Amino acid sequence: MEAPGESRDAAASLRAAGAGPGSPVAVAWAPDGVGLAHEGTAVWQRGDGVAVVRRVLHELRPRLTWWSAADALPLLSGGVRVPSSWDVAATHRLVAGGSAGHPGTVWAAARGLAAGHLPRTGQLDLLGGLADGQGGHGHDDPVDAHDPVRPDGYLRPDWAETGPPDAVAAAAWARAALEVAAAHRAVLAALPDPRRDPPAPALAELTAWSESAAEVLAVELGETGLPVDRATALALVEERAGPRPADAAEAAATRAARDAEVRDLVRGAADVDLRNPAQVRDLLHRAGIDVPDTRSWRLEPFRTAHPVVDALLRWRKAERVATTYGYAWLDRHVGADGRLRGTWTGCDGAAGRMTASAGLHNLPAELRPAVAAEPGHVLVRADLGQVEPRVLAAVSGDQDLAAATAGPDLYAPVAGRLGCDRATAKIAVLAAMYGQTSGTAGEALAGLERAYPVAMDHLRAADASGRAGRHVRTYGGRLVRMWHLENPEPAAVSARGRFARNAVVQGAAAELFKMWAVTVRAALPPGAQVVLCLHDELLVHAPAAAADEVVALLHECLRRTAARWAAGSGVRLVADVSVVTRWSDAKG
DNA sequence: GATTTCACGTA
Protein backbone atom coordinates (compact mmCIF):
# COMPACT_ATOMS: atom_id res chain seq x y z
CA MET A 1 0.00 0.00 0.00
CA GLU A 2 1.42 3.34 -1.08
CA ALA A 3 1.86 6.14 1.39
CA PRO A 4 -0.73 8.88 1.00
CA GLY A 5 0.46 11.72 -1.17
CA GLU A 6 -0.13 15.43 -0.97
CA SER A 7 -2.12 16.86 -3.81
CA ARG A 8 -2.67 20.40 -5.02
CA ASP A 9 -5.63 19.17 -7.04
CA ALA A 10 -7.31 16.23 -5.36
CA ALA A 11 -9.86 15.84 -8.14
CA ALA A 12 -7.13 15.48 -10.77
CA SER A 13 -5.17 13.04 -8.60
CA LEU A 14 -8.23 10.88 -8.02
CA ARG A 15 -9.10 10.95 -11.69
CA ALA A 16 -5.57 9.81 -12.48
CA ALA A 17 -6.15 6.95 -10.05
CA GLY A 18 -9.18 5.90 -12.03
CA ALA A 19 -12.01 7.59 -10.11
CA GLY A 20 -14.98 8.71 -12.17
CA PRO A 21 -18.79 8.91 -12.18
CA GLY A 22 -20.30 6.47 -9.71
CA SER A 23 -17.01 5.18 -8.41
CA PRO A 24 -16.37 5.06 -4.65
CA VAL A 25 -14.33 7.89 -3.15
CA ALA A 26 -13.85 7.95 0.61
CA VAL A 27 -13.74 11.21 2.56
CA ALA A 28 -12.25 11.92 5.99
CA TRP A 29 -11.91 15.33 7.58
CA ALA A 30 -8.98 16.73 9.51
CA PRO A 31 -8.50 20.07 11.28
CA ASP A 32 -6.10 21.23 8.57
CA GLY A 33 -7.67 19.74 5.48
CA VAL A 34 -9.21 16.62 4.03
CA GLY A 35 -8.17 13.12 3.03
CA LEU A 36 -9.63 11.26 0.07
CA ALA A 37 -9.18 7.74 -1.22
CA HIS A 38 -10.07 5.72 -4.27
CA GLU A 39 -9.16 2.04 -4.30
CA GLY A 40 -5.50 1.86 -3.21
CA THR A 41 -4.79 5.52 -3.77
CA ALA A 42 -5.05 8.04 -0.95
CA VAL A 43 -4.45 11.75 -1.29
CA TRP A 44 -4.65 14.68 1.05
CA GLN A 45 -5.05 18.37 0.56
CA ARG A 46 -4.62 21.14 3.12
CA GLY A 47 -6.94 24.10 3.40
CA ASP A 48 -10.70 24.32 2.93
CA GLY A 49 -11.72 20.67 2.85
CA VAL A 50 -15.34 21.41 1.95
CA ALA A 51 -14.21 23.35 -1.12
CA VAL A 52 -11.99 20.43 -2.12
CA VAL A 53 -14.80 17.90 -1.82
CA ARG A 54 -17.20 20.23 -3.60
CA ARG A 55 -14.77 20.32 -6.53
CA VAL A 56 -14.27 16.55 -6.47
CA LEU A 57 -18.04 16.05 -6.56
CA HIS A 58 -18.43 18.49 -9.41
CA GLU A 59 -15.63 17.11 -11.53
CA LEU A 60 -15.82 13.38 -10.88
CA ARG A 61 -19.43 12.68 -9.78
CA PRO A 62 -18.24 9.89 -7.48
CA ARG A 63 -20.23 8.14 -4.77
CA LEU A 64 -18.84 9.12 -1.40
CA THR A 65 -17.87 6.66 1.30
CA TRP A 66 -17.41 7.64 4.93
CA TRP A 67 -17.00 6.10 8.35
CA SER A 68 -20.34 7.56 9.40
CA ALA A 69 -22.86 10.16 8.29
CA ALA A 70 -21.43 12.61 10.81
CA ASP A 71 -18.91 13.24 8.03
CA ALA A 72 -21.77 14.60 5.93
CA LEU A 73 -22.24 17.49 8.33
CA PRO A 74 -19.51 19.80 6.97
CA LEU A 75 -20.99 19.37 3.50
CA LEU A 76 -24.57 19.94 4.64
CA SER A 77 -23.50 23.01 6.61
CA GLY A 78 -21.56 24.27 3.60
CA GLY A 79 -24.66 24.01 1.43
CA VAL A 80 -23.21 21.21 -0.68
CA ARG A 81 -25.77 18.87 -2.19
CA VAL A 82 -24.80 15.50 -0.75
CA PRO A 83 -25.01 12.75 -3.36
CA SER A 84 -25.60 9.07 -2.68
CA SER A 85 -23.17 7.87 -0.05
CA TRP A 86 -21.97 4.66 1.55
CA ASP A 87 -21.97 4.71 5.35
CA VAL A 88 -19.56 2.17 6.82
CA ALA A 89 -21.10 2.29 10.31
CA ALA A 90 -24.65 1.89 9.00
CA THR A 91 -23.61 -1.01 6.80
CA HIS A 92 -21.90 -2.64 9.76
CA ARG A 93 -25.16 -2.43 11.70
CA LEU A 94 -26.92 -3.98 8.73
CA VAL A 95 -24.58 -6.92 8.22
CA ALA A 96 -23.68 -7.54 11.87
CA GLY A 97 -26.77 -6.34 13.77
CA GLY A 98 -26.79 -4.20 16.86
CA SER A 99 -26.29 -0.47 17.23
CA ALA A 100 -22.50 -0.16 17.20
CA GLY A 101 -20.84 2.24 14.85
CA HIS A 102 -17.49 3.31 16.24
CA PRO A 103 -14.71 2.83 13.69
CA GLY A 104 -12.71 0.61 16.05
CA THR A 105 -15.62 -1.79 16.52
CA VAL A 106 -16.58 -1.75 12.87
CA TRP A 107 -13.00 -2.36 11.73
CA ALA A 108 -12.47 -5.20 14.19
CA ALA A 109 -15.71 -6.89 13.12
CA ALA A 110 -14.82 -6.61 9.43
CA ARG A 111 -11.37 -8.07 10.12
CA GLY A 112 -12.68 -10.83 12.32
CA LEU A 113 -10.82 -9.53 15.38
CA ALA A 114 -12.21 -10.24 18.83
CA ALA A 115 -14.33 -7.40 20.16
CA GLY A 116 -13.24 -8.23 23.70
CA HIS A 117 -9.72 -6.98 23.04
CA LEU A 118 -10.70 -3.65 21.54
CA PRO A 119 -8.06 -1.09 22.48
CA ARG A 120 -9.09 2.04 24.29
CA THR A 121 -7.53 5.44 24.11
CA GLY A 122 -4.37 5.61 26.18
CA GLN A 123 -3.32 2.02 25.61
CA LEU A 124 -1.43 2.65 22.43
CA ASP A 125 1.95 2.85 24.12
CA LEU A 126 1.51 -0.65 25.48
CA LEU A 127 1.22 -2.09 22.03
CA GLY A 128 3.89 -0.68 19.88
CA GLY A 129 4.44 3.00 20.21
CA LEU A 130 2.97 6.42 20.10
CA ALA A 131 2.38 8.74 17.22
CA ASP A 132 4.37 11.45 18.97
CA GLY A 133 7.53 9.43 18.84
CA GLN A 134 7.72 8.07 22.38
CA GLY A 135 9.19 4.64 22.25
CA GLY A 136 7.82 1.22 21.63
CA HIS A 137 8.70 -0.14 25.07
CA GLY A 138 10.82 -2.85 23.63
CA HIS A 139 8.50 -3.94 20.84
CA ASP A 140 10.09 -4.51 17.49
CA ASP A 141 7.25 -3.25 15.30
CA PRO A 142 7.75 0.37 14.46
CA VAL A 143 4.48 2.28 14.30
CA ASP A 144 4.06 4.56 11.35
CA ALA A 145 2.77 7.86 12.69
CA HIS A 146 0.33 7.92 9.79
CA ASP A 147 -0.79 4.33 9.77
CA PRO A 148 -4.34 3.92 11.11
CA VAL A 149 -3.73 0.25 11.85
CA ARG A 150 -1.66 -0.91 14.80
CA PRO A 151 0.76 -3.82 14.62
CA ASP A 152 -1.84 -6.04 16.34
CA GLY A 153 -4.33 -5.35 13.58
CA TYR A 154 -6.72 -3.13 15.49
CA LEU A 155 -7.51 0.41 14.48
CA ARG A 156 -5.80 3.09 16.53
CA PRO A 157 -8.30 4.17 19.18
CA ASP A 158 -7.05 7.75 19.45
CA TRP A 159 -7.99 8.57 15.87
CA ALA A 160 -11.29 6.77 16.23
CA GLU A 161 -12.03 8.93 19.25
CA THR A 162 -11.06 12.35 17.98
CA GLY A 163 -10.69 11.88 14.24
CA PRO A 164 -7.44 11.87 12.29
CA PRO A 165 -5.10 14.58 13.61
CA ASP A 166 -4.10 16.01 10.25
CA ALA A 167 -4.78 15.74 6.53
CA VAL A 168 -2.08 13.11 5.99
CA ALA A 169 -3.70 10.88 8.59
CA ALA A 170 -7.13 11.63 7.12
CA ALA A 171 -6.06 10.18 3.78
CA ALA A 172 -5.08 6.90 5.41
CA TRP A 173 -8.24 7.01 7.51
CA ALA A 174 -10.34 7.38 4.35
CA ARG A 175 -8.55 4.45 2.72
CA ALA A 176 -9.26 2.29 5.76
CA ALA A 177 -12.97 3.10 5.42
CA LEU A 178 -12.83 1.90 1.82
CA GLU A 179 -11.29 -1.38 2.94
CA VAL A 180 -14.15 -1.99 5.36
CA ALA A 181 -16.68 -1.03 2.70
CA ALA A 182 -15.20 -3.61 0.36
CA ALA A 183 -15.44 -6.30 3.03
CA HIS A 184 -19.08 -5.37 3.71
CA ARG A 185 -19.92 -5.48 0.00
CA ALA A 186 -18.60 -9.03 -0.15
CA VAL A 187 -20.82 -10.05 2.79
CA LEU A 188 -23.87 -8.39 1.26
CA ALA A 189 -23.21 -9.95 -2.14
CA ALA A 190 -23.33 -13.40 -0.58
CA LEU A 191 -26.82 -12.88 0.87
CA PRO A 192 -29.65 -14.34 -1.19
CA ASP A 193 -31.99 -11.84 -2.86
CA PRO A 194 -35.45 -12.65 -1.52
CA ARG A 195 -37.32 -11.02 -4.39
CA ARG A 196 -39.07 -13.09 -7.01
CA ASP A 197 -37.91 -10.94 -9.91
CA PRO A 198 -34.78 -9.17 -8.71
CA PRO A 199 -33.55 -6.18 -10.70
CA ALA A 200 -30.02 -4.91 -10.05
CA PRO A 201 -28.70 -4.01 -7.59
CA ALA A 202 -29.30 -6.92 -5.24
CA LEU A 203 -31.67 -6.06 -2.41
CA ALA A 204 -29.08 -6.20 0.38
CA GLU A 205 -26.83 -3.76 -1.47
CA LEU A 206 -29.78 -1.54 -2.29
CA THR A 207 -30.67 -1.58 1.39
CA ALA A 208 -27.12 -0.59 2.34
CA TRP A 209 -27.36 2.44 0.05
CA SER A 210 -30.73 3.31 1.48
CA GLU A 211 -29.62 2.90 5.08
CA SER A 212 -26.59 5.06 4.33
CA ALA A 213 -28.82 7.79 2.95
CA ALA A 214 -31.12 7.45 5.95
CA GLU A 215 -28.16 8.23 8.21
CA VAL A 216 -27.56 11.43 6.28
CA LEU A 217 -31.25 12.20 6.60
CA ALA A 218 -30.97 11.61 10.36
CA VAL A 219 -28.13 14.11 10.59
CA GLU A 220 -30.13 16.55 8.52
CA LEU A 221 -33.26 16.11 10.66
CA GLY A 222 -31.20 16.96 13.73
CA GLU A 223 -30.11 20.20 12.08
CA THR A 224 -33.40 21.13 10.44
CA GLY A 225 -35.81 20.55 13.28
CA LEU A 226 -39.59 20.39 13.36
CA PRO A 227 -41.40 23.73 12.93
CA VAL A 228 -43.35 24.62 16.06
CA ASP A 229 -45.72 27.53 16.60
CA ARG A 230 -44.49 28.63 20.01
CA ALA A 231 -47.58 30.67 20.92
CA THR A 232 -49.84 27.67 20.34
CA ALA A 233 -47.46 25.37 22.18
CA LEU A 234 -47.41 27.71 25.19
CA ALA A 235 -51.20 27.99 25.17
CA LEU A 236 -51.62 24.21 25.08
CA VAL A 237 -49.17 23.76 27.95
CA GLU A 238 -50.85 26.49 29.98
CA GLU A 239 -54.29 24.89 29.55
CA ARG A 240 -52.95 21.68 31.05
CA ALA A 241 -50.18 22.67 33.44
CA GLY A 242 -51.19 26.19 34.44
CA PRO A 243 -49.36 29.45 33.80
CA ARG A 244 -45.59 29.48 33.66
CA PRO A 245 -44.41 29.75 37.27
CA ALA A 246 -42.27 32.76 38.13
CA ASP A 247 -40.32 30.89 40.80
CA ALA A 248 -40.03 27.59 42.63
CA ALA A 249 -42.67 28.56 45.19
CA GLU A 250 -45.22 29.29 42.50
CA ALA A 251 -44.39 26.02 40.76
CA ALA A 252 -44.96 24.16 44.04
CA ALA A 253 -48.28 25.92 44.56
CA THR A 254 -49.53 24.98 41.09
CA ARG A 255 -48.47 21.44 41.72
CA ALA A 256 -50.16 21.30 45.11
CA ALA A 257 -53.39 22.63 43.62
CA ARG A 258 -53.29 19.95 40.94
CA ASP A 259 -52.60 17.25 43.53
CA ALA A 260 -55.44 18.47 45.78
CA GLU A 261 -58.05 17.81 43.07
CA VAL A 262 -57.31 14.12 43.46
CA ARG A 263 -56.45 13.84 47.16
CA ASP A 264 -59.54 15.74 48.30
CA LEU A 265 -61.74 12.99 46.90
CA VAL A 266 -60.50 10.43 49.42
CA ARG A 267 -60.61 10.87 53.19
CA GLY A 268 -57.22 10.91 54.86
CA ALA A 269 -55.27 11.15 51.58
CA ALA A 270 -53.86 14.61 52.12
CA ASP A 271 -50.28 13.35 52.40
CA VAL A 272 -50.36 10.85 49.54
CA ASP A 273 -47.61 11.31 46.96
CA LEU A 274 -49.39 10.81 43.65
CA ARG A 275 -46.06 10.30 41.90
CA ASN A 276 -45.39 7.26 44.05
CA PRO A 277 -47.16 4.19 42.59
CA ALA A 278 -47.16 2.32 45.92
CA GLN A 279 -48.89 5.20 47.70
CA VAL A 280 -51.36 5.58 44.84
CA ARG A 281 -52.19 1.91 45.18
CA ASP A 282 -52.90 2.41 48.89
CA LEU A 283 -55.04 5.43 48.13
CA LEU A 284 -57.10 3.42 45.66
CA HIS A 285 -57.42 0.65 48.22
CA ARG A 286 -58.91 3.15 50.69
CA ALA A 287 -61.42 4.07 47.97
CA GLY A 288 -62.37 0.40 47.73
CA ILE A 289 -60.40 -0.39 44.59
CA ASP A 290 -57.94 -3.28 44.66
CA VAL A 291 -55.43 -3.42 41.82
CA PRO A 292 -52.05 -5.12 41.42
CA ASP A 293 -50.59 -2.01 39.83
CA THR A 294 -51.89 1.43 38.93
CA ARG A 295 -51.38 1.51 35.17
CA SER A 296 -54.04 3.48 33.38
CA TRP A 297 -55.36 0.59 31.29
CA ARG A 298 -55.95 -1.29 34.54
CA LEU A 299 -57.71 1.64 36.16
CA GLU A 300 -59.85 2.42 33.10
CA PRO A 301 -62.62 -0.07 34.04
CA PHE A 302 -62.93 1.61 37.48
CA ARG A 303 -63.54 5.11 36.13
CA THR A 304 -67.17 4.94 37.23
CA ALA A 305 -66.51 3.00 40.45
CA HIS A 306 -65.17 6.01 42.34
CA PRO A 307 -64.61 9.65 41.28
CA VAL A 308 -60.95 9.45 42.38
CA VAL A 309 -60.12 7.15 39.47
CA ASP A 310 -61.22 9.59 36.81
CA ALA A 311 -59.53 12.44 38.70
CA LEU A 312 -56.29 10.45 38.96
CA LEU A 313 -56.25 9.57 35.27
CA ARG A 314 -56.84 13.21 34.32
CA TRP A 315 -54.12 14.23 36.82
CA ARG A 316 -51.69 11.85 35.13
CA LYS A 317 -52.34 13.43 31.73
CA ALA A 318 -51.79 16.93 33.09
CA GLU A 319 -48.74 15.82 35.04
CA ARG A 320 -47.27 14.30 31.86
CA VAL A 321 -47.51 17.63 30.09
CA ALA A 322 -46.25 19.53 33.13
CA THR A 323 -43.17 17.35 33.60
CA THR A 324 -42.24 15.93 30.20
CA TYR A 325 -43.78 18.31 27.64
CA GLY A 326 -44.02 21.52 29.65
CA TYR A 327 -42.17 24.82 29.75
CA ALA A 328 -38.82 23.22 30.51
CA TRP A 329 -39.17 20.98 27.48
CA LEU A 330 -39.99 23.92 25.19
CA ASP A 331 -37.10 25.94 26.62
CA ARG A 332 -34.68 23.08 26.17
CA HIS A 333 -35.59 21.85 22.70
CA VAL A 334 -37.30 24.63 20.73
CA GLY A 335 -34.81 27.10 19.29
CA ALA A 336 -35.20 30.82 18.76
CA ASP A 337 -36.19 29.96 15.19
CA GLY A 338 -39.17 27.95 16.41
CA ARG A 339 -37.67 24.60 15.47
CA LEU A 340 -37.91 21.60 17.80
CA ARG A 341 -34.64 19.72 17.56
CA GLY A 342 -33.61 16.32 18.85
CA THR A 343 -30.93 13.77 18.14
CA TRP A 344 -31.80 11.27 15.45
CA THR A 345 -30.47 7.81 14.70
CA GLY A 346 -30.93 6.08 11.37
CA CYS A 347 -31.59 2.74 13.04
CA ASP A 348 -32.19 1.43 16.55
CA GLY A 349 -30.49 -1.63 17.94
CA ALA A 350 -33.31 -4.08 17.28
CA ALA A 351 -35.23 -4.18 14.02
CA GLY A 352 -33.79 -1.01 12.53
CA ARG A 353 -36.34 1.74 12.97
CA MET A 354 -35.26 5.35 13.22
CA THR A 355 -35.24 6.89 16.69
CA ALA A 356 -35.44 10.47 17.89
CA SER A 357 -35.00 12.19 21.23
CA ALA A 358 -36.60 15.37 22.61
CA GLY A 359 -40.04 13.78 22.45
CA LEU A 360 -40.18 13.92 18.66
CA HIS A 361 -41.46 10.36 18.45
CA ASN A 362 -43.89 10.43 21.36
CA LEU A 363 -45.38 13.88 21.23
CA PRO A 364 -48.90 13.54 22.67
CA ALA A 365 -51.63 14.00 20.07
CA GLU A 366 -53.08 16.87 22.13
CA LEU A 367 -49.92 18.92 21.53
CA ARG A 368 -49.81 18.32 17.78
CA PRO A 369 -51.70 21.53 16.93
CA ALA A 370 -48.44 23.27 17.90
CA VAL A 371 -46.59 21.65 15.00
CA ALA A 372 -47.36 24.14 12.25
CA ALA A 373 -46.04 25.29 8.90
CA GLU A 374 -44.17 28.58 8.79
CA PRO A 375 -45.68 31.53 6.90
CA GLY A 376 -45.94 30.87 3.18
CA HIS A 377 -45.44 27.16 3.76
CA VAL A 378 -47.50 24.01 4.24
CA LEU A 379 -46.96 20.65 5.87
CA VAL A 380 -47.39 17.71 3.54
CA ARG A 381 -48.14 14.70 5.66
CA ALA A 382 -47.91 11.22 4.23
CA ASP A 383 -48.16 7.79 5.76
CA LEU A 384 -47.93 4.27 4.43
CA GLY A 385 -51.33 2.62 4.62
CA GLN A 386 -51.59 -0.77 6.38
CA VAL A 387 -47.89 -1.10 5.87
CA GLU A 388 -47.16 -4.12 8.06
CA PRO A 389 -49.58 -6.65 6.49
CA ARG A 390 -48.57 -5.40 3.02
CA VAL A 391 -44.93 -5.84 3.97
CA LEU A 392 -45.70 -9.33 5.24
CA ALA A 393 -47.16 -10.18 1.83
CA ALA A 394 -43.99 -8.95 0.13
CA VAL A 395 -41.38 -10.52 2.41
CA SER A 396 -43.11 -13.88 2.62
CA GLY A 397 -43.90 -14.07 -1.09
CA ASP A 398 -47.46 -15.13 -0.33
CA GLN A 399 -49.26 -14.61 -3.64
CA ASP A 400 -52.73 -14.84 -2.15
CA LEU A 401 -51.99 -12.24 0.50
CA ALA A 402 -50.37 -10.14 -2.23
CA ALA A 403 -53.65 -10.30 -4.14
CA ALA A 404 -55.38 -8.82 -1.10
CA THR A 405 -53.16 -5.71 -1.34
CA ALA A 406 -54.67 -4.70 -4.68
CA GLY A 407 -57.29 -2.43 -3.15
CA PRO A 408 -57.13 0.42 -0.65
CA ASP A 409 -58.23 -1.84 2.23
CA LEU A 410 -56.41 -5.12 2.70
CA TYR A 411 -58.66 -6.41 5.47
CA ALA A 412 -61.86 -6.48 3.39
CA PRO A 413 -60.69 -9.18 0.96
CA VAL A 414 -59.07 -11.12 3.82
CA ALA A 415 -62.38 -11.07 5.68
CA GLY A 416 -64.13 -12.33 2.56
CA ARG A 417 -61.67 -15.18 2.24
CA LEU A 418 -62.03 -16.10 5.92
CA GLY A 419 -65.77 -15.71 5.99
CA CYS A 420 -65.71 -13.32 8.95
CA ASP A 421 -66.22 -9.60 9.44
CA ARG A 422 -63.52 -7.03 8.75
CA ALA A 423 -62.77 -6.28 12.41
CA THR A 424 -62.18 -9.96 13.16
CA ALA A 425 -59.95 -10.34 10.10
CA LYS A 426 -57.87 -7.36 11.19
CA ILE A 427 -57.37 -8.69 14.70
CA ALA A 428 -56.41 -12.10 13.33
CA VAL A 429 -53.80 -10.67 10.95
CA LEU A 430 -52.30 -8.51 13.70
CA ALA A 431 -52.34 -11.43 16.14
CA ALA A 432 -50.45 -13.56 13.62
CA MET A 433 -47.81 -10.89 13.02
CA TYR A 434 -47.26 -10.09 16.65
CA GLY A 435 -47.74 -13.49 18.25
CA GLN A 436 -50.78 -13.05 20.45
CA THR A 437 -50.74 -14.32 24.00
CA SER A 438 -54.27 -13.42 25.02
CA GLY A 439 -57.59 -12.59 23.45
CA THR A 440 -59.71 -14.67 21.14
CA ALA A 441 -58.60 -14.51 17.56
CA GLY A 442 -58.73 -18.32 17.60
CA GLU A 443 -61.06 -19.32 14.80
CA ALA A 444 -60.02 -16.53 12.43
CA LEU A 445 -56.38 -17.38 13.11
CA ALA A 446 -57.01 -20.95 12.01
CA GLY A 447 -58.67 -19.55 8.90
CA LEU A 448 -55.55 -17.52 8.17
CA GLU A 449 -53.44 -20.66 8.33
CA ARG A 450 -55.59 -22.26 5.65
CA ALA A 451 -55.97 -19.17 3.44
CA TYR A 452 -52.40 -17.79 3.59
CA PRO A 453 -50.09 -20.69 4.51
CA VAL A 454 -47.00 -19.12 2.89
CA ALA A 455 -47.23 -15.94 4.98
CA MET A 456 -48.07 -17.86 8.14
CA ASP A 457 -45.15 -20.25 7.59
CA HIS A 458 -42.84 -17.28 7.21
CA LEU A 459 -43.94 -15.92 10.59
CA ARG A 460 -43.77 -19.31 12.23
CA ALA A 461 -40.24 -19.84 10.92
CA ALA A 462 -39.12 -16.54 12.43
CA ASP A 463 -40.81 -17.44 15.70
CA ALA A 464 -39.10 -20.84 15.79
CA SER A 465 -35.76 -19.24 15.01
CA GLY A 466 -36.17 -16.80 17.87
CA ARG A 467 -37.24 -19.51 20.30
CA ALA A 468 -34.17 -21.52 19.39
CA GLY A 469 -31.94 -18.48 19.90
CA ARG A 470 -30.94 -18.33 16.23
CA HIS A 471 -30.48 -14.86 14.76
CA VAL A 472 -32.84 -13.82 11.97
CA ARG A 473 -32.26 -11.61 8.96
CA THR A 474 -34.81 -9.15 7.70
CA TYR A 475 -35.89 -9.02 4.07
CA GLY A 476 -33.25 -6.36 3.34
CA GLY A 477 -30.52 -8.35 5.08
CA ARG A 478 -30.34 -6.78 8.54
CA LEU A 479 -29.11 -9.23 11.16
CA VAL A 480 -31.36 -9.22 14.21
CA ARG A 481 -29.55 -10.90 17.04
CA MET A 482 -31.20 -13.19 19.55
CA TRP A 483 -29.87 -13.09 23.06
CA HIS A 484 -28.60 -15.95 25.17
CA LEU A 485 -30.88 -17.31 27.88
CA GLU A 486 -29.16 -18.62 31.00
CA ASN A 487 -32.31 -20.31 32.14
CA PRO A 488 -34.67 -20.83 29.19
CA GLU A 489 -38.00 -20.69 30.98
CA PRO A 490 -40.99 -21.05 28.65
CA ALA A 491 -42.01 -17.42 29.13
CA ALA A 492 -38.58 -16.14 28.11
CA VAL A 493 -38.38 -18.52 25.16
CA SER A 494 -41.74 -17.45 23.77
CA ALA A 495 -40.89 -13.77 24.36
CA ARG A 496 -37.85 -14.28 22.15
CA GLY A 497 -40.08 -15.97 19.57
CA ARG A 498 -42.47 -13.01 19.51
CA PHE A 499 -39.52 -10.64 19.22
CA ALA A 500 -38.21 -12.46 16.14
CA ARG A 501 -41.69 -12.81 14.63
CA ASN A 502 -42.20 -9.07 15.05
CA ALA A 503 -38.70 -8.15 13.88
CA VAL A 504 -39.01 -9.65 10.40
CA VAL A 505 -42.13 -7.56 9.76
CA GLN A 506 -41.27 -4.38 11.65
CA GLY A 507 -37.68 -4.45 10.38
CA ALA A 508 -38.68 -4.88 6.75
CA ALA A 509 -41.27 -2.13 7.10
CA ALA A 510 -38.55 0.15 8.49
CA GLU A 511 -36.34 -0.64 5.48
CA LEU A 512 -39.16 0.12 3.05
CA PHE A 513 -40.04 3.34 4.87
CA LYS A 514 -36.46 4.60 4.86
CA MET A 515 -36.04 3.80 1.18
CA TRP A 516 -39.15 5.85 0.48
CA ALA A 517 -38.06 8.68 2.77
CA VAL A 518 -34.59 9.04 1.22
CA THR A 519 -36.03 8.85 -2.29
CA VAL A 520 -38.36 11.69 -1.36
CA ARG A 521 -35.55 13.66 0.25
CA ALA A 522 -33.42 13.45 -2.88
CA ALA A 523 -36.26 14.62 -5.12
CA LEU A 524 -37.69 17.51 -3.09
CA PRO A 525 -37.90 20.91 -4.80
CA PRO A 526 -35.95 23.90 -3.43
CA GLY A 527 -37.20 25.14 -0.06
CA ALA A 528 -38.88 21.85 0.84
CA GLN A 529 -37.45 19.65 3.59
CA VAL A 530 -38.29 16.47 5.41
CA VAL A 531 -38.93 17.57 9.00
CA LEU A 532 -40.16 14.36 10.65
CA CYS A 533 -39.95 10.61 10.16
CA LEU A 534 -42.31 8.61 12.36
CA HIS A 535 -42.00 4.90 11.49
CA ASP A 536 -44.61 4.95 8.71
CA GLU A 537 -45.26 8.66 8.50
CA LEU A 538 -43.37 11.46 6.72
CA LEU A 539 -43.81 15.17 7.30
CA VAL A 540 -42.51 17.54 4.63
CA HIS A 541 -42.32 21.30 5.15
CA ALA A 542 -42.69 22.99 1.77
CA PRO A 543 -43.39 26.35 0.17
CA ALA A 544 -47.14 26.60 -0.34
CA ALA A 545 -46.65 26.99 -4.09
CA ALA A 546 -44.90 23.60 -4.20
CA ALA A 547 -47.61 21.70 -2.29
CA ASP A 548 -49.10 19.92 -5.30
CA GLU A 549 -45.69 19.02 -6.60
CA VAL A 550 -44.69 17.49 -3.26
CA VAL A 551 -47.92 15.51 -3.04
CA ALA A 552 -47.30 14.03 -6.48
CA LEU A 553 -43.69 13.37 -5.55
CA LEU A 554 -44.60 11.41 -2.43
CA HIS A 555 -46.78 9.09 -4.49
CA GLU A 556 -44.27 8.84 -7.32
CA CYS A 557 -41.38 8.08 -4.96
CA LEU A 558 -43.39 5.31 -3.34
CA ARG A 559 -44.13 3.85 -6.76
CA ARG A 560 -40.43 3.91 -7.64
CA THR A 561 -39.42 2.46 -4.28
CA ALA A 562 -41.99 -0.31 -4.46
CA ALA A 563 -40.90 -1.22 -8.00
CA ARG A 564 -37.44 -2.02 -6.66
CA TRP A 565 -38.12 -3.12 -3.10
CA ALA A 566 -41.11 -5.34 -3.82
CA ALA A 567 -40.16 -6.29 -7.39
CA GLY A 568 -42.12 -9.30 -8.60
CA SER A 569 -44.18 -9.66 -5.42
CA GLY A 570 -47.40 -8.25 -6.83
CA VAL A 571 -47.77 -6.27 -3.62
CA ARG A 572 -49.30 -2.82 -3.87
CA LEU A 573 -48.11 -0.16 -1.42
CA VAL A 574 -50.22 2.90 -0.79
CA ALA A 575 -49.65 6.29 0.79
CA ASP A 576 -52.24 8.55 2.34
CA VAL A 577 -51.16 12.14 1.64
CA SER A 578 -52.67 15.41 2.79
CA VAL A 579 -51.68 19.08 2.74
CA VAL A 580 -52.23 20.87 6.03
CA THR A 581 -51.19 23.89 8.05
CA ARG A 582 -51.04 22.05 11.34
CA TRP A 583 -50.00 18.47 11.91
CA SER A 584 -53.23 17.88 13.84
CA ASP A 585 -55.31 18.83 10.79
CA ALA A 586 -54.35 15.62 9.06
CA LYS A 587 -56.34 12.54 9.87
CA GLY A 588 -54.21 10.02 11.67
C1' DG B 1 -24.02 8.84 41.69
C1' DA B 2 -25.59 5.03 38.84
C1' DT B 3 -29.10 1.65 37.95
C1' DT B 4 -33.76 -0.27 38.21
C1' DT B 5 -38.83 0.03 38.34
C1' DC B 6 -43.02 2.14 37.19
C1' DA B 7 -45.73 4.69 34.18
C1' DC B 8 -47.00 6.53 29.57
C1' DG B 9 -46.56 8.82 25.12
C1' DT B 10 -45.83 7.45 19.94
C1' DA B 11 -45.74 3.91 15.73
Added chain:
DNA sequence: CGTACGTGAAATCC
Protein backbone atom coordinates in the same frame (compact mmCIF):
# COMPACT_ATOMS: atom_id res chain seq x y z
C1' DC C 1 -52.60 -7.19 19.80
C1' DG C 2 -47.50 -7.46 20.37
C1' DT C 3 -42.97 -5.23 19.64
C1' DA C 4 -39.92 -1.13 19.74
C1' DC C 5 -38.31 3.48 21.38
C1' DG C 6 -37.45 7.94 24.81
C1' DT C 7 -38.83 10.42 29.05
C1' DG C 8 -39.20 11.50 34.00
C1' DA C 9 -39.93 10.43 39.00
C1' DA C 10 -39.11 7.56 42.75
C1' DA C 11 -36.96 3.64 44.70
C1' DT C 12 -32.98 0.92 45.08
C1' DC C 13 -28.26 -0.25 45.06
C1' DC C 14 -23.88 0.70 45.77
